[in-house]
Amino acid sequence: MNRLKIASLALIAGASILSGGCSQDDLSTFAVKDSAVYFPSNNLSHSFIDTPEAEYADVEIKLNIIGPTADYDRPVAVEVNDETTTATAGQYTVLGGMVKAGATSGTVTVRVNNDKQALAQGDLALGLRLLGNDQFSTDIDPETKLPVTGGALVSFEAVLTWSNDIKMPEYMLQRNFLRYVSYTALWVDDDGNVYGEQNEAATRKRLSAKYSSYGLYSKNLAKILREVWPEVLNVFGYLGTDADILEKYPMINPGNVQDLYTKQLFHKLETYIYEYNQAHPDDILRHSDDAAVLNAAGNIVSVKSGGKTYELKLKENPPILVNPFSL
Known part of the structure; x- marks a missing residue:
């Protein structure tokens, strides 16, 4: 053909x-x-x-x-x-x-x-x-x-x-569900490195906010999700929508404002992170060294800005933040 x-x-x-x-x-x-x-x-x-x-x-x-x-x-x-x-x-x-x-x-x-x-x-x-x-x-x-x-x-x-280490949950890439879970601001330096925070000298430049909408993943985030959420989530119904499946795995639909189950999940995640950070102000929850912005295929996103190309693999372990859109 x-x-x-x-x-x-x-x-x-x-x-x-x-x-x-x-x-x-x-x-x-x-x-x-x-x-x-x-x-x-x-x-x-x-x-x-x-x-x-x-x-x-x-x-x-x-x-x-x-x-x-x-x-x-x-x-x-x-x-x-x-x-x-x-x-x-x-x-x-x-x-x-x-x-x-x-x-x-x-x-x-x-x-x-x-x-x-x-x-x-x-x-x-x-x-x-x-x-x-x-x-x-x-x-x-x-x-x-x-x-x-x-x-x-x-x-x-x-x-x-x-x-033999933590792995990304299978549900995370379903229609890029990751973008609803974790996000960060994106900052770059003159050497092309990408960060999730501005530095103290405020010399880093801000990348467009649209690039953070893909979702930030790391093994540290996956470890938290294992503690807070069920191991299997029926994100956007990818496991099926028959009654027997939905009874065991309710459908996750963050785009539906009436979906109380999804809102409860995200509220539980936000509460976990907030309470941990309050108890450990000098050691808040941060992404691990593998932190990267991923697309729906699980690939690290590369973007062009100001004539340069940046691979969105982040330096300096940015804080773990829950996307406020999902709450």
């Missing part, structure tokens, strides 16, 4: 989702052979922090498809990307990828080993690259970074990291 046709399918699929989904008539316009597959998020993580004695974990990496569903299971072709892989061959196994019959999404499953000696030295990473086969095309020019719904990008590459 040529790039133009795939691009057209992507745009139609995005418009259909935004308007409430594809109708059967829409789907019948395209043949199954016109389908493409991509990673909706290209930075993923797993932690053995809750299962330290496990020998391995099978991690399912989500895939989305462009085009119609099929009435049979469709395998997905994937290879290891050596350029973004730090793990050795004995530390992981790619178990394969599949889109089930009738499904509009699928998974690539990877088995990652709990190599305690290696993980004690730092995270391990496995880079993956989707390939075309007789079921799915990947014939979209990666240079175009064709946008689809929710601000995500069509991507054929992803990186899975695993560790």
Whole structure:
């Protein structure tokens, strides 16, 4: 399939989702052979922090498809990307990828080993690259970074990291839920470093406030969320909206002013941070060294301002602040 046709399918699929989904008539316009597959998020993580004695974990990496569903299971072709892989061959196994019959999404499953000696030295990473086969095309020019719904990008590459440390909650990147949770002002110095605070000499320049709207993440924030919030949150209904699911996992919708459950969650988080800081005025809660502004795909945001490009990985551990918009 040529790039133009795939691009057209992507745009139609995005418009259909935004308007409430594809109708059967829409789907019948395209043949199954016109389908493409991509990673909706290209930075993923797993932690053995809750299962330290496990020998391995099978991690399912989500895939989305462009085009119609099929009435049979469709395998997905994937290879290891050596350029973004730090793990050795004995530390992981790619178990394969599949889109089930009738499904509009699928998974690539990877088995990652709990190599305690290696993980004690730092995270391990496995880079993956989707390939075309007789079921799915990947014939979209990666240079175009064709946008689809929710601000995500069509991507054929992803990186899975695993560790024995805290990991980002899976719900955090759903429609960039992170932007509702934590934010910061952004300041830059003449060397291109980015901070969350002005310095005492007031020599740093303020970046536009719009760049802070993506959401600031760090492992320290994740540790707090583990203490304050449930481990699993049904953000924007990504886990499902059936009655039995909602009974167990109420839907989180920060855009709905009537959503009292969401407001209670954020109030609980704000109260935790406020009370801790009141009790420790000389050692308030701050982000860890990995603090960075992320987009919906989990990538660190880069912005241009004043003729310079800034990667929004922040220096000096800015304070943890709850986005007041969500309260």
